[in-house]
Amino acid sequence: MTRSGPPTIDDAFGVIAHPLRRQLIERLAGGESRVTELAERLPVSRPAVSSTSG
Secondary structure (H helix, E strand, C coil): CCCCCCCCHHHHHHHHHCHHHHHHHHHHCCCCCCHHHHHHCCCCCHHHHHHHHC
């Protein structure tokens, strides 16, 4: 089921509950990074990082 409307607080907590997204947020808190740089340090492929961050 697709929900429309603005994001909610539940959406925000849902995003940070995902371990890979939480790692991305922690890494990006230190500054900008290219997807390739992020993927080098994670146990997933570059396309997986791109799809997770979108």
